[in-house]
Amino acid sequence: MTIRDDAQPPAETVSQEHFLNLYLAKTDPWDLATKWHDQRKYAVTVASLPRAKYRRCYEPGCSVGLLTRMLAARCDDILAVDCVADAVERTADEVREFPHVRVKQAMLPAELPDETFDLIVIGDLLYYLSGPDLHTLIDALVQRLEPDGDLVAVHFRDREHGDGYDGAQTHAALAGHAGLRPLVHHDDEWFLLDVLRRVT
Numbered sequence: 782m783t784i785r786d787d788a789q790p791p792a793e794t795v796s797q798e799h800f801l802n803l804y805l806a807k808t809d810p811w812d813l814a815t816k817w818h819d820q821r822k823y824a825v826t827v828a829s830l831p832r833a834k835y836r837r838c839y840e841p842g843c844s845v846g847l848l849t850r851m852l853a854a855r856c857d858d859i860l861a862v863d864c865v866a867d868a869v870e871r872t873a874d875e876v877r878e879f880p881h882v883r884v885k886q887a888m889l890p891a892e893l894p895d896e897t898f899d900l901i902v903i904g905d906l907l908y909y910l911s912g913p914d915l916h917t918l919i920d921a922l923v924q925r926l927e928p929d930g931d932l933v934a935v936h937f938r939d940r941e942h943g944d945g946y947d948g949a950q951t952h953a954a955l956a957g958h959a960g961l962r963p964l965v966h967h968d969d970e971w972f973l974l975d976v977l978r979r980v981t
C-alpha cells in the first residue's frame with residue numbers, strides 16, 4: 782500500500798450536485814456511522830481539542846452529524862453546515878436533544894456565516910475545493926476565527942484513490958497561513974490532524 786501525499790486540488794470545486802447524488806444513493810455515503818477509521822478519527826479529533834469548553838463552534842461539512850454530536854458536549858453553541866439538505870436533516874436529527882446546535886444548509890466558500898467563532902472544525906472537506914476556492918475558504922475561516930481561537934482540520938490520506946483525496950496539500954496551506962500558529966500535528970497512516978491557533 783502506498784500513501785501518496787502529492788495530490789493537487791481539483792481544477793473545479795466538487796459540485797453540490799455530486800454530493801446530492803451521493804446522499805440520494807445512500808443515507809450515509811461514507812459509512813461514517815460504522816467505519817472504525819472514522820470513529821477513531823472523531824475520537825482523536827475531540828481528544829485533540831486543547832480547551833475543555835468553547836463558546837461558539839463552526840463545523841462546515843457536518844455530513845450525518847456524528848462529530849457534531851461529540852462536539853455538542855464541549856461547546857456552548859454550534860453552527861454545523863452542509864451543502865446537502867439530506868445531510869442537514871440527518872445532522873439535525875442526530876443532535877435533536879441539543880438546542881444549542883444549529884444546523885443549516887450552505888455551500889462553501891460562497892455561503893459563509895456572518896459570525897465569529899472560538900472553534901472551527903473542518904473534516905474531510907478541504908480536498909474537494911479547487912486551489913482558488915481553498916485559499917478563499919481558508920482566508921474566510923481565519924477571518925471568522927476569534928483571536929486565540931482554535932481551528933482543527935482533519936483529513937484522510939490518499940490511500941486508494943490516487944486522484945486528489947489527500948489532506949496533505951490542504952494542511953500545508955493551513956500551516957502556512959500567517960494568521961495561524963501550529964499547536965498540534967498528528968500524522969498517521971490514515972489521516973492528518975492539525976490544531977492551529979489564531980494569532981492575536
Ligand SMILES: C[S@@+](CC[C@H](N)C(=O)[O-])C[C@H]1O[C@@H](n2cnc3c(N)ncnc32)[C@H](O)[C@@H]1O
Pocket residue numbers: 794800811813819841842843844845848862863864865868887888889890903904905906909
Ligand atoms: C466526506 S464528508 C465529511 C464528513 C465529516 N466532516 C467527517 O469529517 O467525517 C464531506 C461532507 O462535506 C459536504 N461538502 C462537500 N463540499 C462542500 C462545500 N463546498 N460546502 C459545504 N459542504 C460541503 C458534503 O456534502 C459531505 O457531507
